[in-house]
Amino acid sequence: MLIRQTILAHMEWFSINNENTAELPDEEILRRSQTKxxxxxxxxxxxxxxxxxxxxxxxxxxxxxxxxxxDTFTKIYVNANSFTPHAGAKFSSWAYRILLNTTFTYYQKKLKQGQRFMVFDPDFEQLVADKSVFDEEEVRDAVERILARLPGHFAFVLRLHYLEHWSHKDIAEKTGEQVGTIKARIHRAKNAFRKESNTKEIELIL
Structure with a gap:
């Protein structure tokens, strides 16, 4: 097994370097990564x-x-098809928007847990201002619609972890499973969630 993994690693390294992909622009690497x-x-x-x-x-x-x-890198890869390169559209800008939106989700979670902290980031401050115009119930409804389309065991852990803000440990204690098992299930559930989302839902939630 170790020998096979070593051979595969060398094959991948050779493929990357043989094509000079390290010199390709971000947009092209993202496109090629969908098949490689x-x-x-x-x-x-x-x-x-x-x-x-x-x-x-x-x-x-x-x-x-x-x-x-x-989470940001997972979203970028899973939603790569929603990025459409055109004049003035850069991968970096699109990727940073996903990073900021993902950070905003965690930021809201911290606020609901009673944490308060100063943010000195103009990009994030603008995002918070922009997000305030969205109806939180609309976002929650979109999430619930997607959860309803997922297998029950995936929807269950996502709802507890992200909507009810249960920790991995709390979910493990409730289900009688190991924390590592819950983390792995949440990871798979997040991938299933993103694949199940349509374009309009992705734009609302990301």
Whole structure:
């Protein structure tokens, strides 16, 4: 097994370097990564440090920031088809918008938990101002519609974790399962959630 993994790793490395993909623009790498998933690592390497710095600057918690960045990269990859390159449209701007929206979700969660903190980020402050015009009930209704289309065990953990703000540990205690099992299920459930969302719902929730 180890030998096979080593061979595959070398094949992927050779494929990446042989095509000079490291020199390709972000938009082209994103497009190619849909059929060659290993290429997506190039985008992750390009942006993860800056994304993490941005998220930490807003949330002030490195562990939450790391989860935000992970969720952001998942959203970018799963929703790659919703990005349409055209004059003036850059991958970086689109990706940062997803990062800020994902951070905003965590920011709201922290506020509901009673946490208060100062944010000195003009991009995020503008996003908060823009988000205030949306009807929170409309967003929640969109989420509930998607959850209703998911398998019950996925909808259950997503509803508890994101809508009711239960921790992984609390859900594990309720179900009698291991925390690691719950984390893995939530990860799979999030992917299923995004695949089940239509374009209009994605624009509302992202």
């Amino acid at each position: 998933p290993w290429l997506y690592e190039i985008l992750v390497n390009r942006y993860q440090t800056a994304f993490l710095r941005k998220a930490i600057g807003i949330i002030r918690d490195e562990e939450d920031a790391q989860e935000i960045v992970q």
